[in-house]
Amino acid sequence: MVITYLEKEGFTVIHAKDGEEALRIFTLESFDLILLDLMLPKLSGMELLRMIREKSLIPILILSAKDGEVDKALGLGFGADDYIAKPFSMIELSARVNAALRRANYHVNAPEDRRRNIIEIHELMMDVENLTCSKKGQEIKLTSKEHQILKLFMTNPKKVFTKEHIYQTVWDEPYYGDENIINVHMRRLREKIEDNPSEPQYIKTLWGIGYRLGEF
Template sequence: MHNKILIIEDDISISEMVKNYLIKDGFIVTTAFDGEEAIVKYLNHDFDLIVLDLMMPKLDGMETMKIIREKSSVPILIMSAKDSDVDKAIGLGLGADDYISKPFSMIEISARIKAAIRRATKYSNTHKIEEPPVIKVGNLTINIGNFLVSKNNQTIQLTSKEFQILKLFSKNPNRVFTKAQIYSFIWKDEYFGDENVINVHMRRLREKIEDDPSNPQYIKTLWGIGYKLEVN
């Protein structure tokens, strides 16, 4: 079965270059040249992964990703000339699965796409085991089956990775997880010490579930060790 890729890139030459390479690599590729066109194509077709540029007309990459993330956890790979840590942090925080900076090699982007799809497929296949439908931690209610989280009966919008992290902690209360363990469980890949990815997701998760993110009551930091969900 050939995986379907949506490339959202306003530079026609880059779009065509990536498209042609991925087609030769066995992918089925659809292109869009601005955010509005991308949303229309996304809503009318099923894709296994989205390659997304940040700087686009009509609707930029960040806004496009927000809309997609409200509807789906499809893997998203950002490719952008914006290479600052801030841009990477924002992109990952909004729900991107990976980030590649321009210029890049075709071999690298193909490898990252395959890795992201492989991780998503593994996660899907390994979570078919029946699980408790609802977990309650303090004022939080985590509905595993529906991928919904609420606090004091108010729904909290989490990205796919944020939900997976909270689910991991809630199923293992008071267990300490190192950053390497979190990356291995959630990203299904080997950890190479990129703390920024973990830090961004933990900060964004705390901002959504904690009353005071700077003084968290749920997810505690054990300095030099890792994190745990504290349940008394």
């Protein structure tokens, strides 16, 4: 059903029946987006996600019938860009796919002078062009969403961001009040950039309002 619908929408779709086949195809061909089911035979979706993320920042949308915040947090923490719970409508899937492709295309085609920016805040340094981040000279491996969230704060050091603003800016979609996806990404990001995630210094929480970059 998914393949038929996306092909009618104008996409070229290549399907893998299990995780091992998916990994083999990924190493042989070039793609713009991956739709990844977690329940795969031979090689699990989570393991496949981890292996792909070691080599590529390609947008990855997880599809899963599993419920619970733990499953979502684990999937997003492993580096997925978005999470679509089954059952879902084809219209929702198409909207998520197009939004992910727009975001990826924006980064690829951003003006050269903008992509070459190197942003430094205290001990953090972000290379916007190469989508890399380091702290005290040590590389920090961020997912594409974590990178976009951190970039949002580092390029707007005096601004306060609500969860709605963060979601609409980073995900490029309307915000319907689901705070979980923001909370998960913010927690994972803090675990990577903060000395003590329980007492964050780089991204401060303004209770009842949102977040802002810390002052140094």
